[in-house]
Amino acid sequence: MRKFFEVRWHGRGGQGTVTGAKSLSEAVQGTGKYVAAFPEYGPERRGAPLRAFNRFADEMIRIHTPVQNPDVVIVVDPTLIGSPDLLEGITPDTIFIVNTEKSAENTKQSLSINSQKLYTVPANKISFQLFNKEIPNSALMGTFAKACGNIISIDKLLEESEQIFAKNLGSELVDRNLEAIKKGYESGEEI
Amino acid sequence: MSKILAITGAGAMSQAMRQINPDVVPAFPITPSTQVVEDFSQFVADGLVDTEFITVESEHSAMSACIGASIAGGRVMTATSSAGMALMWEMLYVASSMRQPVVLTLINRAMSAPINIHADHSDSMGARDAGWIQLYSESNQEAYDNLIMAPRIAEASDVRLPIMICLDGFIISHCVQTMQMEDDDKVREFIGEFKPAYSLLDTENPVSWGALDLQDYYIEHKRAQHMAMQNAKESIKLVSEEFYQCFGRKYELFESYCLDDAERVIIAINSIAGEIKEVVDDLRNKGEKVGLLKIRSFRPFPYEEIAESLKSAKIVTVLDRSESMGAYGPLFTEIRTALFDVPDRPMVYNRMFGLGGRELFMSDIQNIFEESNRYLENGKVEKVFDYLNVRGG
Numbered sequence: 110m111r112k113f114f115e116v117r118w119h120g121r122g123g124q125g126t127v128t129g130a131k132s133l134s135e136a137v138q139g140t141g142k143y144v145a146a147f148p149e150y151g152p153e154r155r156g157a158p159l160r161a162f163n164r165f166a167d168e169m170i171r172i173h174t175p176v177q178n179p180d181v182v183i184v185v186d187p188t189l190i191g192s193p194d195l196l197e198g199i200t201p202d203t204i205f206i207v208n209t210e211k212s213a214e215n216t217k218q219s220l221s222i223n224s225q226k227l228y229t230v231p232a233n234k235i236s237f238q239l240f241n242k243e244i245p246n247s248a249l250m251g252t253f254a255k256a257c258g259n260i261i262s263i264d265k266l267l268e269e270s271e272q273i274f275a276k277n278l279g280s281e282l283v284d285r286n287l288e289a290i291k292k293g294y295e296s297g298e299e300i
Numbered sequence: 301m302s303k304i305l306a307i308t309g310a311g312a313m314s315q316a317m318r319q320i321n322p323d324v325v326p327a328f329p330i331t332p333s334t335q336v337v338e339d340f341s342q343f344v345a346d347g348l349v350d351t352e353f354i355t356v357e358s359e360h361s362a363m364s365a366c367i368g369a370s371i372a373g374g375r376v377m378t379a380t381s382s383a384g385m386a387l388m389w390e391m392l393y394v395a396s397s398m399r400q401p402v403v404l405t406l407i408n409r410a411m412s413a414p415i416n417i418h419a420d421h422s423d424s425m426g427a428r429d430a431g432w433i434q435l436y437s438e439s440n441q442e443a444y445d446n447l448i449m450a451p452r453i454a455e456a457s458d459v460r461l462p463i464m465i466c467l468d469g470f471i472i473s474h475c476v477q478t479m480q481m482e483d484d485d486k487v488r489e490f491i492g493e494f495k496p497a498y499s500l501l502d503t504e505n506p507v508s509w510g511a512l513d514l515q516d517y518y519i520e521h522k523r524a525q526h527m528a529m530q531n532a533k534e535s536i537k538l539v540s541e542e543f544y545q546c547f548g549r550k551y552e553l554f555e556s557y558c559l560d561d562a563e564r565v566i567i568a569i570n571s572i573a574g575e576i577k578e579v580v581d582d583l584r585n586k587g588e589k590v591g592l593l594k595i596r597s598f599r600p601f602p603y604e605e606i607a608e609s610l611k612s613a614k615i616v617t618v619l620d621r622s623e624s625m626g627a628y629g630p631l632f633t634e635i636r637t638a639l640f641d642v643p644d645r646p647m648v649y650n651r652m653f654g655l656g657g658r659e660l661f662m663s664d665i666q667n668i669f670e671e672s673n674r675y676l677e678n679g680k681v682e683k684v685f686d687y688l689n690v691r692g693g
Contacts, residue, residue: 131308134476138306146306147475150417170478171439171574173471174659 120185129246251293323374373499396431418657562591
């Protein structure tokens with residue numbers, strides 16, 4: 110196995126992408142791994158494309174530079190599908206997790222990927238059902254657990270997330286976020 | 301109980317402040333250090349600390365309030381970055397010259413203009429002559445550990461100087477990393493109680509503060525500060541040793557990484573040391589004699605100790621992350637000075653990188669070691685000073 114397991118998130122300002130990346134690292138921390146999570150900060154503008162990163166390892170993580178060859182690419186905003194930035198540095202083994210309501214086959218074509226594994230999940234739809242607004246990150250974390258059970262199982266993700274969310278949210282919102290994770294896990298489709 | 305957790309660098313600093321439980325924290329927020337005082341103000345509101353939290357109208361006032369509270373006998377802390385430190389400028393000198401052990405978290409950020417919020421060391425390097433102890437930190441863990449040690453180092457009776465703990469903006473301050481946070485009680489026991497040498501509120505033993513001091517004594521007071529800074533070296537070593545006994549993590553004036561038999565050495569400060577260590581490991585696995593010397597204490601600067609550690613070095617690349625236009629980088633200047641008296645001293649040259657947050661990747665660091673190898677084989681440094689990763693270079 111490679112030394113680091115690396116995740117790159119692509120979203121837009123205001124969608125909770127950075128919070129998603131940080132929460133995922135905090136959750137994976139609970140499995141005993143060493144973690145890092147950091148955003149790429151430009152001017153902080155709502156709606157502007159931004160990237161965030163995770164690294165997971167069995168030893169102390171000493172590097173801080175942006176992820177160049179991601180094991181997983183998470184596309185938080187469906188309007189970014191088709192952007193060449195998503196494909197930067199990918200390998201045949203890179204796994205894509207994409208927030209979309211379109212079919213996996215269709216998404217694969219729009220992304221211009223070939224052999225890479227793809228998971229699609231209607232994370233915006235799930236988010237609207239639960240929060241009545243667009244915060245797709247919790248559902249995407251659930252799909253991550255489906256795609257990368259070797260990094261964190263869905264049960265462990267739910268257990269850790271409950272504590273992480275409770276630091277900043279009331280109990281009702283914690284429950285809804287956990288529900289979003291479950292739905293993201295259940296409705297993630299693999300191709 | 302100590303615990304392993306994932307936390308941002310700024311979050312780690314606020315947790316250390318909570319554990320230290322200072323008497324007074326005057327603060328004015330500025331990116332990227334805002335989270336430090338933002339989190340801390342929450343601890344104050346939640347009653348987790350006994351601190352008097354003073355919201356002030358500027359950084360100049362923040363440092364002024366720090367000095368006043370410190371003279372009154374309190375243990376005092378604050379945090380800032382870049383332009384915030386620049387606005388403290390006048391008062392930085394007053395804090396050190398009035399010998400107040402104020403503790404500052406400095407989250408390194410580039411100086412404007414052009415406006416930039418990202419990491420370089422132009423803020424702290426600009427303040428290198430202000431009479432503050434400066435410790436630098438590679439990671440969240442080191443920044444947290446340095447801050448826990450800071451009050452003890454600064455308050456030592458033969459030191460009594462302010463101290464700034466520096467860490468890279470965003471790269472560390474906003475990065476969630478795994479680290480060990482120590483037990484509250486154990487930290488408080490380690491820190492102990494602050495007993496000021498003199499206190500404005502000690503009316504039984506009144507002293508004058510802020511006196512006029514012209515040709516007759518000013519220079520003696522400056523020499524006293526210089527001597528106190530020399531003493532700080534011992535204080536850093538003592539407190540670091542005690543920290544090691546208590547918490548098991550070892551720190552010295554600088555870190556020697558694979559240095560014993562290293563022929564090609566990079567010298568650097570702060571977070572970039574992490575990437576360099578990765579590259580050193582890779583090259584060592586291929587049998588190359590490379591190493592890293594990472595500065596922890598920049599003021600006081602350990603000239604003799606560094607010279608001793610570079611005994612086997614044949615060529616040294618000094619990485620600076622702050623400009624001194626018209627001169628070499630500030631770290632290079634010190635390293636070359638440290639090496640001047642060494643017989644058979646290594647070749648040494650300077651590379652400027654990372655201003656305003658520009659990344660330096662591991663491949664760039666490999667290139668540095670390849671370049672130093674070429675220089676070594678040719679027996680000549682072609683360019684003493686150059687920029688890395690820059691357009692039009």
